[in-house]
Amino acid sequence: MSKAKKFMYINRHAPCGTVYAVEGLEVVLIGAAFEQDVCMAFVGDGVFQLKQDQDTADTGMKNFSPAYRALGDYEVNRLYVERESLEERGLTEDDLMPLTWEDEDDDWAEKPSIHIVDRAQLSDLIEEQDILLNF
Amino acid sequence: MSKAKKFMYINRHAPCGTVYAVEGLEVVLIGAAFEQDVCMAFVGDGVFQLKQDQDTADTGMKNFSPAYRALGDYEVNRLYVERESLEERGLTEDDLMPLTWEDEDDDWAEKPSIHIVDRAQLSDLIEEQDILLNF
């Protein structure tokens, strides 16, 4: 196979009202097996996907939010969250699930997966990619 | 059957990007047979449904916009268009299809079906209805 491509999954939908978030996560987890260069971005209502304490029991819907915690195990450990999107929604980083991954090159140190970036930084990151998929 | 109910069909979607406009029109035309008190409102992007000169040939999609001209024959002759929605979109009444109906109580005089109303008037009209369906 040729050189790895850079895949960015841009999450722009809120988690429960539509299926995009959960079916997007399924793509990311399957895609992780292909040894490409993978990252995720959370923009607009997509930042709500990472909100702590989601509990869908009273809606009868499946709670898939714990699956984000598995991303680190799949070596998906660069989750970029747009600062402006958080601020517009009255959220801070403390509202988000504390997602981490273990760095095997650093004695399995636990490191944060979530990186808060501003709009200009996100714009640069988007420009670096080869493949962009929105969920 | 009991006294006629007041049905208002509120059209809020643009005509071609989604099926709501055309499937909404199908409801209105079928519903006309039930001898209820029927009117339509066009709000937000719904005002684009009445735009003149729609030509879908190059998209391969069906052009259903001529069907609005049939509404008068089905005695659906009160089409309320929100003035503010037109203005926000840079449109005027002249951009809309000239829809008419023939008034059998007035020697079949041809009368306009489209009535431009402002937001406050539309709000009052909504309040008068029994059944509200959005397309």
Place this chain on the structure above:
Amino acid sequence: MLHTVNKSPFESSSLKTCLSLARSGSDVLLIEDGVYGALAGSTHSPLVTEALEAVRVYALEPDLKARGLSGDRLIPGIEVVGYDGFVDLACTNDKIQNWL
């Protein structure tokens, strides 16, 4: 009259359109992604806070919880109801406009 709004005000104009057309004294119920409109401290909060002077605003608790939103994060004056409360609102109001 009962109005329901099911879309996020950050991505869709539904809430704004609803509040511009709902008459004074109406009930407005936020459901599904519409409950994000109940969040305090957002760019859309002032719109809802202002609307509360004319209409009652409710948010559906199961949909709030599903999205990790608790009562202390909501705009003061918004009432939280369950599906039973939704049914009650649909009974006490003589007509319903669902802003889809």
Place this chain on the structure above:
Amino acid sequence: MLHTVNKSPFESSSLKTCLSLARSGSDVLLIEDGVYGALAGSTHSPLVTEALEAVRVYALEPDLKARGLSGDRLIPGIEVVGYDGFVDLACTNDKIQNWL
């Protein structure tokens, strides 16, 4: 880089989000209901006019015609292309971001 926007700016935040993240020199193609963003004299026209200083904006002609929008109603500086032009834009740009 090519960005496509397929939603009306009057009902959805897609165009605004796209323009806030598209870098200078990008191509932005309006398709489907996104072509309403090309309309001159609307409340969203200033946003697009301003963006034209940094990016090229295109609108898909079949989608404009389907909606009854002709060239003389568009914001000056927007280029109208057909599906063949869409294909060309997808070739000349090395990557594509579809703002769905």
Place this chain on the structure above:
Amino acid sequence: MKFSVMVNEGPYTHQASDSAYQFIRAALSAGHEIFRVFFYHDGVNNGTRLTTPPQDDRHIVNRWSELASEHDLDLVVCVAAAQRRGIVDPDEAKRNSKDGDNIAPGFRISGLGQLIEAGIESDRLLVFGD
């Protein structure tokens, strides 16, 4: 009170079908009557018996079928919308020369008049959709 409910989106993609289901359950619990549930637009996709969702998720179609059976609900799929989207019962399959059908138990296919009738005959009509 007599309710009718319109469902405009298919299973899973939007929450509409879930919300409608929960509303109806709550209404039935409170002793209200459900005159009809009308499936329109992509809502007709709730009426296929061919779905197999993940085992740890709710089965939206079966849930409708079971609720219909328990409470004798009238679940009506719009024929025009169903034809565009491929939901067919044995009659429709025959009429349109299809080699099979996919309608789920408890659903029936009928015309848009059933929606208007629901509006006329019910005290309240609620709509869930995109």
Place this chain on the structure above:
Amino acid sequence: MKFSVMVNEGPYTHQASDSAYQFIRAALSAGHEIFRVFFYHDGVNNGTRLTTPPQDDRHIVNRWSELASEHDLDLVVCVAAAQRRGIVDPDEAKRNSKDGDNIAPGFRISGLGQLIEAGIESDRLLVFGD
């Protein structure tokens, strides 16, 4: 140039399927290659042979089948998304104990890996959806 296209919405409800079709036709006319068309989310609903749209409208499903036949296109329906929405081929019908299938000619059901592979193997990946 080698393109792949992802379609995320079903027929008729959104323009996505029409736009994807027109784009692919234009790309083929210009001499480009279509590596794969991948149907995800409600896009899987493009792959049912049970639709019967009005006679004066385009037949979206048949149009895909015909284009696939003419140009040997690879039309892949995501299995996970299809299971949630009731699109099945004979194999899937057997595996999930369904009494029939509804897949349209020219479509095949496969996994999400086919999408990732399309991204890797193609020069460009375009997405059409809601």
